[in-house]
Amino acid sequence: MALFRTIKLLGLALLLGSTFGCRELIHEILEDIQDQEEPTKFIVKIENLSEPGTLDTDRANGLIPLSPGVFALYKTPAGARTVFAEGKPADEGTELIAEDGLPMVKAEQLADSPRIGMSGIIEGPNGPILPGEPAMFEVEALPGYYLQIETMFVQSNDWFYGFDGLGLPLFDGDEPMYGDVTEYLALYDAGTEEDTAPGTGPNQVLAQGAGNVDVGPHDSVNEIRSAFERHPDFHIPATENVIKITIMPH
Numbered sequence: 001m002a003l004f005r006t007i008k009l010l011g012l013a014l015l016l017g018s019t020f021g022c023r024e025l026i027h028e029i030l031e032d033i034q035d036q037e038e039p040t041k042f043i044v045k046i047e048n049l050s051e052p053g054t055l056d057t058d059r060a061n062g063l064i065p066l067s068p069g070v071f072a073l074y075k076t077p078a079g080a081r082t083v084f085a086e087g088k089p090a091d092e093g094t095e096l097i098a099e100d101g102l103p104m105v106k107a108e109q110l111a112d113s114p115r116i117g118m119s120g121i122i123e124g125p126n127g128p129i130l131p132g133e134p135a136m137f138e139v140e141a142l143p144g145y146y147l148q149i150e151t152m153f154v155q156s157n158d159w160f161y162g163f164d165g166l167g168l169p170l171f172d173g174d175e176p177m178y179g180d181v182t183e184y185l186a187l188y189d190a191g192t193e194e195d196t197a198p199g200t201g202p203n204q205v206l207a208q209g210a211g212n213v214d215v216g217p218h219d220s221v222n223e224i225r226s227a228f229e230r231h232p233d234f235h236i237p238a239t240e241n242v243i244k245i246t247i248m249p250h
Contacts, residue, residue: 037142039140039141039142040140040141040142040170040171040176040249041138041139041140041249041250042138042139042140042141042147042170042176042177042247042248042249042250043136043137043138043247043248043250044071044136044137044138044139044147044245044246044247044248045134045135045136045245045246045247045248046066046122046129046134046135046136046149046151046243046244046245047129047134047243047244047245047246048064048065048066048124048129048130048131048132048133048134048242048243049131049240049241049242049243049244050062050063050064050065050131050237050241050242051063051131054237054241054242055155055198055199055235055237056199056235057155057198057199057200059155059199059200059204059206059207060154060155060199060206062199063130063131063155064153064154064155064198064237064242065128065129065130065154065155065206066124066128066129066130066151066152066153066154066161066242066243067097067100067101067102067103067128067129067151067152067154068101068102068103068121068122068123068124068127068128068129068151069097069101069103069121069122069129069149069150069151069152069160070083070093070097070103070106070107070110070119070120070121070122070149070150071119071120071122071137071139071147071148071149072110072116072118072119072147072148072149073116073117073118073119073139073141073145073146073147073170074115074116074117074145074146074148074167075117075144075145075146076115077166078115079113079115079116079117079146080146080148080166080167082109082110082113082115082116083110083116083148083150083162083167084148084150084162084188084224085224086164086188086224086225086226087223087224087225088223088224089191089222089223089224090158090190090191090192090223090224091106091109092105092109093105093106093107093108093109093110094106094150094160094190094224095158095190095192097150097151097152097160098150098152098158098159098160098188098190098192099152099157099158099190099192099193099205100152100205101128101152101154101205103121103122103150104121106150107119107120107121117141117145118139118140118141120137122135122137122149122151123135128154129151139170141170141171142171143170143171143173143174144171145169145170145171146163146166146167146168146169146170147163147167147168147170147247148162148163148167148168149161149162149163149245150162151243152205153187153198153227153242154205154206155198155199155204155206156195156198156204156227157193157194157195157196157201157203157204158189158190158191158192158193158195158219159187159188159189159190159195159227160187160188160190161185161186161187161188161239161242161243162185162186162188163181163184163185163186164184164185164186168181168184168247170247176249177247177249178247178248178249179246179247180244180245180246181245181246181247182239182240182243182244182245183240185239185243185245186226186239187226187227187228187236187239188224188225188226188227189219189224189225189226189227189230189231190224191219191221191222191223191224191225192218192219192222193218193219194218194219194220195219195230195231195234197231197234197235198234198235198236198237
């Protein structure tokens with residue numbers, strides 16, 4: 001990440017120098033590059049804690065698989081909105097994760113965005129994140145950066161986990177975050193498909209035929225909201241009973 005940032009800044013310097021002859025500006029940019037501290041590396045571990053009977057349903061024995069998902073690193077509110085924004089409609093990439101657990105479109109959107117510093121796909125050993133099969137990935141960040149994820153709550157029509165607000169700040173001042181950060185997660189209803197209670201109904205992905213996508217009536221709300229607030233009448237397991245995220249700087 002540090003090398004990529006240096007290359008981009010050098011390119012900007014050369015462009016400015018050739019276009020405007022701003023040698024002083026080039027000097028300032030190069031000094032800024034030299035003064036940049038080394039980024040901190042973080043290992044992020046996602047565990048599925050659901051057990052048989054976590055949901056009162058025969059589907060998947062009451063377990064709650066987590067889908068392959070995406071992660072993104074950014075520094076600005078615009079970067080946060082590039083991933084998703086509560087109260088706004090889900091884009092195509094978020095919809096595909098939230099409804100069908102398909103991360104490729106969202107991963108491409110994030111990789112192509114200048115607002116995102118680092119991004120990638122989250123996968124368990126066999127794709128989905130199943131109990132006993134944690135997913136891990138690594139990011140590099142400086143103070144001021146945030147982390148965001150999307151992974152589907154598979155026993156649903158269109159729900160996904162992500163960090164609330166702007167995302168997870170990776171530093172408290174200059175000190176890197178570490179340990180269990182599950183408390184910063186939220187469960188979101190993407191607002192793209194009409195909902196039934198977790199583990200029920202014919203249109204949730206586990207009830208669909210292989211390869212079927214975008215199955216079921218569309219949700220009239222058409223905006224991302226908290227699943228707990230939107231469906232107080234549904235039995236939804238507490239987040240800490242389904243997923244655990246640990247962050248480890250090194």
